[in-house]
Structures are given as structure tokens and as C-alpha cells.
Amino acid sequence: MAKKGWDEFEIGAMLRSFDGSIDDIAGTPQMDRDYSENSSYTASVADWRLIKPIFNKDYCIDCQFCWVYCPDVSIIARDKKMIGIDMDHCKGCGICVEVCPTNPKSLLMFPEQADEEAEIASWPAKNEEK
Amino acid sequence: MSEMKKIKNLKEFSTSADRFEGANLLCPGCAHSIIVREVLNATNDDLVLSASTGCLEVCTAVYPYTSWDASWIHIGFENGSTAVAGAEAMYKALKNKGRLKQPDRNPKFVSFAGDGASYDIGFQWISGCMERGHNMMHVVLDNEVYANTGGQRSSSTPIGASATTSPAGRVSYGEKRNKKDMVSIMASHHIPYSAQVSPNKWKDMVKKIQHGFAVDGPVFINAASPCTTEWKFDPKDTMTIADLATDSLVFPLYEIIDGRELNITYRPKNIVPVEDYLAAQGRFKHLFKDQYKYLIKEWQERIDDNWAYLQRREEARV
Numbered sequence: 001m002a003k004k005g006w007d008e009f010e011i012g013a014m015l016r017s018f019d020g021s022i023d024d025i026a027g028t029p030q031m032d033r034d035y036s037e038n039s040s041y042t043a044s045v046a047d048w049r050l051i052k053p054i055f056n057k058d059y060c061i062d063c064q065f066c067w068v069y070c071p072d073v074s075i076i077a078r079d080k081k082m083i084g085i086d087m088d089h090c091k092g093c094g095i096c097v098e099v100c101p102t103n104p105k106s107l108l109m110f111p112e113q114a115d116e117e118a119e120i121a122s123w124p125a126k127n128e129e130k
Numbered sequence: 131m132s133e134m135k136k137i138k139n140l141k142e143f144s145t146s147a148d149r150f151e152g153a154n155l156l157c158p159g160c161a162h163s164i165i166v167r168e169v170l171n172a173t174n175d176d177l178v179l180s181a182s183t184g185c186l187e188v189c190t191a192v193y194p195y196t197s198w199d200a201s202w203i204h205i206g207f208e209n210g211s212t213a214v215a216g217a218e219a220m221y222k223a224l225k226n227k228g229r230l231k232q233p234d235r236n237p238k239f240v241s242f243a244g245d246g247a248s249y250d251i252g253f254q255w256i257s258g259c260m261e262r263g264h265n266m267m268h269v270v271l272d273n274e275v276y277a278n279t280g281g282q283r284s285s286s287t288p289i290g291a292s293a294t295t296s297p298a299g300r301v302s303y304g305e306k307r308n309k310k311d312m313v314s315i316m317a318s319h320h321i322p323y324s325a326q327v328s329p330n331k332w333k334d335m336v337k338k339i340q341h342g343f344a345v346d347g348p349v350f351i352n353a354a355s356p357c358t359t360e361w362k363f364d365p366k367d368t369m370t371i372a373d374l375a376t377d378s379l380v381f382p383l384y385e386i387i388d389g390r391e392l393n394i395t396y397r398p399k400n401i402v403p404v405e406d407y408l409a410a411q412g413r414f415k416h417l418f419k420d421q422y423k424y425l426i427k428e429w430q431e432r433i434d435d436n437w438a439y440l441q442r443r444e445e446a447r448v
Contacts, residue, residue: 088153089151
């Protein structure tokens with residue numbers, strides 16, 4: 001969206017989240033919605049991140065703790081399964097890793113430039129201490 | 131649409147379609163959006179929302195973007211609650227006149243505000259909404275400080291916390307007055323439901339929110355919202371701090387029905403010393419100097435006292 005100048009803002013603004021109309025929004029998953037360019041869903045905060053979470057499906061038990069405690073709606077859950085991370089909206093806070101109950105954790109934080117496949121291949125082993 | 135959404139476990143809850151979007155500008159690890167998501171996902175009904183000035187409003191409605199997928203309004207610092215109350219009054223009037231296009235949809239009216247906009251600036255407005263008996267819910271995102279403007283103390287800031295207008299230093303230990311007991315004040319309006327919730331106990335929270343949506347009349351919810359920036363802890367520790375807050379009974383979880391009947395909804399199995407809660411946050415770090423250590427003891431006594439009071443009140447049913 002083109003940026004507006006300081007004197008071009010509307011005094012009272014109304015923004016529409018969707019281009020079309022949605023009758024049952026609570027039953028429409030986010031990927032099926034017709035977002036307008038005014039919805040922040042179409043924006044990205046990926047450049048905020050210094051560290052990023054990487055999801056290892058092998059250890060996930062689909063408890064959905066990461067989904068409920070994610071502040072940025074970045075954990076994608078479909079049909080009671082955790083299927084991945086929305087990297088456009090993740091700010092890299094690391095809450096999902098803290099609340100992950102599995103051993104070893106199925107989510108871990110890595111530097112932003114880390115390669116996902118390489119990190120999953122060298123995933124830490126089970127921690128026996130607890 | 132109007133029947134209550136069934137949420138038995140977290141897997142079931144995770145099938146909810148969020149009506150709050152990412153790429154808002156809240157800090158990484160902010161508890162505000164966790165609370166908002168848990169509140170909005172507790173129902174499938176339409177929503178009419180407002181936010182008073184504060185972190186939530188500033189960060190979710192940055193022109194030209196909005197992070198809300200429901201009707202949402204922002205007016206001023208103090209009147210987010212009255213904006214929703216007005217919408218509710220209009221809805222009721224149109225319904226009575228039979229002029230609603232879809233009268234069977236049962237929208238829920240929710241206003242969000244920070245503790246600054248509820249405990250201090252919007253206090254009179256909220257009190258008015260509660261007194262007039264609007265069918266709405268007011269949710270306070272209680273981070274105990276004016277986080278949006280740089281961490282000034284509010285009347286929710288607890289004793290000993292260092293805020294920018296009550297800084298800790300050589301002559302002062304920070305904030306000197308204790309936190310206002312807002313839930314009791316609002317319960318004294320004899321509203322049908324008021325409760326204290328915390329985002330880490332999502333099931334307790336969803337249960338209370340659904341109860342609040344089901345009752346007819348004003349509902350007041352005080353939600354603990356650990357603030358990574360002003361409480362000074364690492365963003366990843368938000369839920370750990372919230373756990374410490376509920377388990378040390380600094381934020382006891384309870385509900386007050388009809389302004390009288392108090393129920394404690396969460397009793398920690400192992401009560402954590404308040405010292406652990408204080409030690410986890412940078413805003414209390416000066417309390418661990420020798421000259422201020424007596425304050426930690428006072429903290430513990432105050433929290434024990436409050437817990438005993440809540441239990442006595444629950445038992446007495448008054």
C-alpha cells in the first residue's frame with residue numbers, strides 16, 4: 001500500500017478487514033478469508049526476528065499449548081493438529097518453545113539464518129536429567 | 131449461533147478461527163494478544179469490540195492496517211467502555227423496534243482497556259456502564275503500568291515496583307501505594323459477574339468468559355497481563371511469569387457472582403513464595419538490596435492476608 005503524507009490522513013478512518021463479505025467468520029479459517037490490504041494479516045513483521053522457531057514434527061504430540069499461548073497467531077493448527085509456523089507474523093518471542101512439554105522439545109529457537117532441514121537433522125537428543 | 135461454544139480441551143479450542151490478526155505491533159511476547167485471542171475464541175457469535183487508548187489500541191490499529199476481524203472502535207482514552215455500551219443500547223432499541231436485519235444473531239459486546247484506562251482514567255465511565263446494566267463485558271488487560279507511554283505508575287502498580295514516575299533509587303523503593311482492588315469495587319456495583327483471570331490458565335479463563343457472555347448484564351474481567359518491557363523480563367518468559375503470579379497468589383483467580391458470592395477457581399498445589407515472583411522481574415530487583423529486604427517480607431504477609439481473606443469470604447458466602 002502506498003504511504004500517505006502527513007496531511008493526507010482521514011480525520012475519522014474506517015478500515016475494512018475484508019474485500020468481500022463473510023457471513024460466518026468464526027467458522028472460516030484464516031487462509032480461506034478474503035482479506036483486504038487493510039488487514040494486518042497481509043503485512044509482515046518477519047524483520048523483527050533475531051531468532052526463529054523451528055518445528056520438528058517427529059516429537060510433536062499436538063497438545064496445542066503453543067497455539068493457545070502464541071501472541072501473534074503464528075502457530076497454524078488445522079483439525080486439532082499443529083502443522084507449522086506462520087513466519088510472516090512470528091516475532092520470535094520464544095513463548096512456544098518455553099511452553100512445549102515434549103522431551104526433547106518439538107520447537108526450538110535458532111538464529112534467523114539457520115537452515116531448517118539441517119537443524120532438524122541434528123535435533124538434540126532426549127534430555128534424561130528430568 | 132447463540133448457544134455456547136463447546137470447548138472441552140485444548141485440541142477442541144484450537145479449531146477456533148482467530149478473529150485477531152498477527153503483524154500487529156505489540157512487543158514480542160506481549161500477553162495482551164494472548165488474552166485477546168482467548169477472549170475472542172471463547173465464542174462463535176458476532177463481536178462488537180472497542181479498545182481504549184493503550185498498548186492494545188495503539189498497536190493493533192496503525193493506519194492503514196487493522197488487526198481486528200470484527201467491528202471494532204476506538205474513540206478516546208476513557209470512553210472505550212461507553213462506546214460499546216452505546217452500541218449495545220442501540221442494538222437493543224433496534225431489536226425492540228424490529229428493525230434488525232438479522233435478529234437471530236446474538237452479538238457479544240466487549241470492551242478492552244488497559245489498567246490505566248480502567249483503574250484511573252476511564253474509571254467513571256466503566257462505573258457508569260456497570261451501573262446502567264448494559265449487556266456487555268469489560269476486559270482489563272492489567273499490566274500494572276502505563277506501558278504505552280513509557281512506564282508511568284498507575285493505581286494498579288503494586289508496592290515496590292519501579293516505574294518511571296516512581297523510580298527506585300537511593301531514597302525511594304519505588305511505588306509506595308498498594309494496588310487498587312478493582313474486582314471488588316466493580317463487584318460492589320452488584321453486577322452479575324466479575325472475575326480475575328490469567329492467560330496461563332486458559333481453561334479457567336475461557337470458562338469465565340463464557341459465563342460472562344451467558345449472563346444478562348454487565349461483566350467485569352480483570353486479566354493479569356505480564357508486560358515484558360515494563361516488568362523487565364525476557365519475552366520468552368511471559369507464561370512463566372504468569373504461572374508465578376497465579377501460583378504465588380499475587381494474582382489469585384476468583385469470581386464474584388451478583389456482587390456477593392465469591393468462588394476461588396484456582397488453588398495452586400504448591401504455593402510459590404512471593405520472593406520467586408519478585409525475583410523474576412527487573413522492576414523489583416532493588417527489593418533484594420539489604421536496605422529494602424523488609425519489603426519482601428511485607429509483600430508475603432500482604433499476599434497471605436489477602437488469600438486468607440478470599441478464603442474466609444468464599445466460606446461465608448457473603
